[in-house]
Every structure is written in C-alpha cells, then in structure tokens.
Amino acid sequence: MTTLTAAGIEPLFRLLGRYMPLEEEDRAALMGLETGPICIRDPRHDIAREGENPSVVRLLVSGWACRYKDLPDGRRQIVGFFLPGDFCDLNIYILKELDHSIGALTAVRYFEIQPQQFQSVIEDRPQLLRALLWHEMVCSGIQREWLLSIGQRSPLERLAHLFVELYYRLSAVGLATGLSFDFPITQNHLAEANGLSLVHLNRTLQEMRRERLIELSDKQLRINDLDRLKRVAMFNSNYLHFDRPTVGAAPARRNPSP
Amino acid sequence: MTTLTAAGIEPLFRLLGRYMPLEEEDRAALMGLETGPICIRDPRHDIAREGENPSVVRLLVSGWACRYKDLPDGRRQIVGFFLPGDFCDLNIYILKELDHSIGALTAVRYFEIQPQQFQSVIEDRPQLLRALLWHEMVCSGIQREWLLSIGQRSPLERLAHLFVELYYRLSAVGLATGLSFDFPITQNHLAEANGLSLVHLNRTLQEMRRERLIELSDKQLRINDLDRLKRVAMFNSNYLHFDRPTVGAAPARRNPSP
DNA sequence: CCTGCACACTAACGCAGATTAGCGGCGCGA
DNA sequence: TCGCGCCGCTAATCTGCGTTAGTGTGCAGG
Numbered sequence: 001m002t003t004l005t006a007a008g009i010e011p012l013f014r015l016l017g018r019y020m021p022l023e024e025e026d027r028a029a030l031m032g033l034e035t036g037p038i039c040i041r042d043p044r045h046d047i048a049r050e051g052e053n054p055s056v057v058r059l060l061v062s063g064w065a066c067r068y069k070d071l072p073d074g075r076r077q078i079v080g081f082f083l084p085g086d087f088c089d090l091n092i093y094i095l096k097e098l099d100h101s102i103g104a105l106t107a108v109r110y111f112e113i114q115p116q117q118f119q120s121v122i123e124d125r126p127q128l129l130r131a132l133l134w135h136e137m138v139c140s141g142i143q144r145e146w147l148l149s150i151g152q153r154s155p156l157e158r159l160a161h162l163f164v165e166l167y168y169r170l171s172a173v174g175l176a177t178g179l180s181f182d183f184p185i186t187q188n189h190l191a192e193a194n195g196l197s198l199v200h201l202n203r204t205l206q207e208m209r210r211e212r213l214i215e216l217s218d219k220q221l222r223i224n225d226l227d228r229l230k231r232v233a234m235f236n237s238n239y240l241h242f243d244r245p246t247v248g249a250a251p252a253r254r255n256p257s258p
Numbered sequence: 259m260t261t262l263t264a265a266g267i268e269p270l271f272r273l274l275g276r277y278m279p280l281e282e283e284d285r286a287a288l289m290g291l292e293t294g295p296i297c298i299r300d301p302r303h304d305i306a307r308e309g310e311n312p313s314v315v316r317l318l319v320s321g322w323a324c325r326y327k328d329l330p331d332g333r334r335q336i337v338g339f340f341l342p343g344d345f346c347d348l349n350i351y352i353l354k355e356l357d358h359s360i361g362a363l364t365a366v367r368y369f370e371i372q373p374q375q376f377q378s379v380i381e382d383r384p385q386l387l388r389a390l391l392w393h394e395m396v397c398s399g400i401q402r403e404w405l406l407s408i409g410q411r412s413p414l415e416r417l418a419h420l421f422v423e424l425y426y427r428l429s430a431v432g433l434a435t436g437l438s439f440d441f442p443i444t445q446n447h448l449a450e451a452n453g454l455s456l457v458h459l460n461r462t463l464q465e466m467r468r469e470r471l472i473e474l475s476d477k478q479l480r481i482n483d484l485d486r487l488k489r490v491a492m493f494n495s496n497y498l499h500f501d502r503p504t505v506g507a508a509p510a511r512r513n514p515s516p
Numbered sequence: 517c518c519t520g521c522a523c524a525c526t527a528a529c530g531c532a533g534a535t536t537a538g539c540g541g542c543g544c545g546a
Numbered sequence: 547t548c549g550c551g552c553c554g555c556t557a558a559t560c561t562g563c564g565t566t567a568g569t570g571t572g573c574a575g576g
Contacts, residue, residue, distance in 0.1 A: 077409040099497040151453030195409030239357040
C-alpha cells in the first residue's frame, strides 16, 4: 500500500476547486489516502462489468474512460465519459451491484482506493464530503443534459454540445490549451455516446468542419469559434455547477507525468 | 407548521422499505418531520423552474410530476417521472441552483419540508440517510437506463421498457392492482419523455395494443403479458436496486386518502 | 344552446438518418 | 516484407419517423 502521487491527484484538486475553495488541509487529507499501485489498462479493456460488485473506488489519473450500458443483442450506449480527476463510481458506498459497465477508451492510468479510506478523510474534513457529493450530483446533471441532447437536439447540435461540455470539463482539470485539447477517442465512441450510426456521425463531423466550427485531426480537437459553437448547441453551462472560476487558467501540460 | 400525515407518508415508507428494513423508530423519525400545509397544484403548472434556488424539499403524496429540461426554442424533454413517495430534489442540499424544471403532470399533492428538518432525523437514524442516498442513486440509475432507451431502443422497445419500469415503481409504493394501474398522463407527455413525436408515439401505442401487449384507455394501463413485455423491452430490473421484495404485496387502494 | 379547447387518433408526404458496401492509409505482428 | 485489422471517410439505397393537416369525441364555460 502506498499513497497517491502529487501529479496523480492534481486534476482532482483542480476539479474540486471549481466547486469550492480547497484548503491546504483538504489537499493533505486527500493526499493521505492509501491506494494500491497505479493501474494501467488498454483501450477497449473493461475496467468493471455490469453486475459486478466492485469494492474499490477508482480515481482516473490519465486517459479517458466511459460508463456504458449494453443490450443483450449487442447495441451499446455510452452514458458518460470519465476524464482525469474523475472518480469512477463513488456510489459503491451505497449500491451493492453495478448497473452499468466501465470501459477504457484509451490507455488509462488510475488508482484504486478502498472505500473505508474515505471514512477518516470525511470525518476530518466534512467539506470534502460535500465536494464529493457535489461532483456526484454534477454527474447526474450531465446525464440529464445528455438525455435532453439525445431526445431533442439534432445530431449537429448534439455533437456541438458535447464538444463544448468536454471543453469545459477538460479546462477545469487543466487539460485544455486555449481552445484546443487532446481528443483521443474514435468516431465509433462518439457515435455510441450520441446514439448515432457511425456513418451519420462522420457526416455530421464533416459538416461541422465545413461550417468551420471545429477542426479535428490527429486526435486533437480545436474549437474555432466557441461562442458560435455554444449558440449552435444552445449551451447553458449552469448544469456543470462550476461555481468558482478556473484557478490559474494554466497553460496546462498535455499529459501529467506520473 | 404541522407534521406529515400517516396516509401521506405511506408511499415513502413502502419505497424505502424496498431498499432496507425500516424500523419503527425510522418511521417515527420521518413522521416527526415538520412541514407546511399540504400543497396542491394543477396539471401543467410548474412546481419549480430551472434557475431557481428552491429552499424546500418536496415529498410527493399523490399525482404524477416530472423533471424536465427545455431548449430556448421550446423543445422539451421529460427526463424523469416523480411518483407518490418520491422526493423532488434532495440535491438542493448541495447544489445552489436548479438545472432543470419540475412540473405537475396531473393534479398533485405534496408536502414542503425545510432541509434543516432532515438534520436531526439523519443524526438520530443514520440508516435513513443511507436510504435517502440510495434512492437518489436509483434515480441516477434510472436516468442512465433512459439514456440507453432513447439512444438504442426502438420506439416500441422504449415504450415497453417505460411501462415495465412504471409498473415496478408503482408496485413498490402500492399503487398497482395486479398488472393494472392508474396512468394519468397524456400521450403528449409520453412523447416528450421518449423523444418521439406525438404522432409516432400514437402509432407505437396502437402497435402495442395490436400486439396485445397492453391495454390503455380511460387513464388506466393494463399489462397483458408481463413476461412478453419484459422480453420485448429487454428489461433487466437490476438498475432499480430493489433489494428486498415488495412487502405485503397489498391489494392497494388506488388513491391514498388525505 | 353553441363555442372553444384538450385529447386521441389517422393519412399523406418527404427527409433525416440507418444500413450496407466499399475505399485508402496506417500501425503491428508474423 | 507481407498480410491483417483498425480507423476515417464516402456513395447508394431504403425506411422510420417527423411534419402537416386533418377527423371525431368529450367536456367546460358563456
């Protein structure tokens, strides 16, 4: 058993800092969490499967993962993305069985933390419990927004909305450089997240490029005109509940080193 | 200020009882919550609007309500139903601003409870906090399932799935009689919840009737063959996390008296 | 009484988006 | 070095579903 590395939880610090001010003691308490060695998973490798009863909380350090659900006949829906700084399933505290699966979309690195590790942290620093619950509720709000997207927004609007959302979330953890960021997932993943066929997703992507809304190549996404993209998406950032401005607005390394 | 009525809180008891055994002291603690007089709202009347900062927790006693989100151009998506026994937005504990609206779908009756009222209840009976969090997480799971439905299931499968879900949830609070239950909402509401046009929803409903899956008229829904309906919907009840069987399996009055 | 409105339901039409098929480039392992 | 599979991309076809426009019924209000 070891503890978290400073670079490893930097995204988490930044994220929680968007919700409320973090004091030095809060950071110290989080740094004190004991964990196993850092885990590494390949893309397309599942981290957890529906029906399992995982006994650890996972903190994503680098790479992208997702929550997904699938049907017996193979249809698959990605219901959320995990970005660095996100906990995968804090809810194992309460629920016994996973009602969805968790998969890696790229190579990922994460820490595994025993739930009881949080106990003392929360007792010492009740504000941290608040921050963690806050994050859970934001995740829930994001799901509501996705429901609105898939149910009502056109494919173009939907995709635009997702890109703006990811831009906000990646900025929050210091992984955007200006209006550009690493975008390591495939068009197939995008299609699965948006309830579109691969072909149609590609068409929509072409249209966005034609409209000069974005540039996407070599796993890099660049937003050309954020305001216009937000207008197209009818984007309202309230559901992210980032009550405090991005601290530092740092020029941000692409990959936090281990 | 008064306290909850016995009949008013019965659905909540039944619901929490599906998650874990409720002791007499738990019931007593909940009954002790102080509340304002019971509120009454007409259908189509909003209970709360996006952007507001509500300072009360609402406990639905009778009637159906919904969470919804809308876009500036009027498109609307219902992202969840509230049935008797449900709390509308426990999350005001943490989040300051509502990122969605809450609307009445029928005439509804509910209690308004001050958040601080929960404080002592939770301190006395920590299991109740657990039950309330559990319910929040189930709501979150339901949203994920809806995402899967809207993203991947065909309209027929989607509708079938929703009906089975509502059957389970209504049974849990004692509002189903065998395979029948009050179904007080309009086809328009169903369309808005399923991301379908009204016309197409109607077509799909006809198809379900033709296939003898359900009967629906006079605001009463009857499931003709639950197993077949579940098969069509590819329904897996795990996401509801009802760990304990329905208690009593009571023949259940339709409308709990005030 | 008629008027107006909400609601369930239907028909005709057209398009958005699924499906199937196939292209070329690239990285990887044999 | 040559496959082989993944990935981005495109074209042709067909259909599910949205749109528009209606009908009929029941009910509340003037």
